Amino acid sequence: MNEATFTFRVDEVLKSEFTTAAKSSDRNAAQVLRGFMRDYVRQHQEAAEHDAWFRRQVQIGIDAANAGDLISTEEVEAEAAAWREATRQRLAHS
Template sequence: MTEATFTFRVDEALKNEFAAAAKARDRTGAQLLRDFMRDFVRQQQNSAEHDAWFRQRVQAGLDAAAAGDLVPNETVEAEAAEWRREIRRKLADSGS
């Protein structure tokens, strides 16, 4: 792993509070900042992957709709009504 130095400005009071908080956790500020950076990069990667997946699913839906592969409203409403009945039944059963 090639290492590089990352220098930035921060309010001195914040730096001191951060250093004290890091020390209280038996860590250095540098260790925590590296952890935070890794977590941030991982979150961004996960977000990008989810966004790509979501866009793919939306496009698949648009393609299906354009091809006429649609579910009639009556079918959707009937399935939703059945789902609501089942949820109400489960709630009633759990309340007994």
């Protein structure tokens, strides 16, 4: 693994409290910070992947609408009413 040094300034009180908290978990501050960095990178990647997926889904919907592949309000309402009724019946028999 190639290693690099990451240097930044932080308030002395925060550094002391952070070091103490890390030690209470039997870890040093660098180990905890590396974990935070890995989590941040993972969350950023997941958010970027979700954003790309969402944009693809929106484009699929736009393309379908532009091609005239639409469902009328009446059809949607009828399906929803049927779903609600089926749910009521299942709940009544449980």
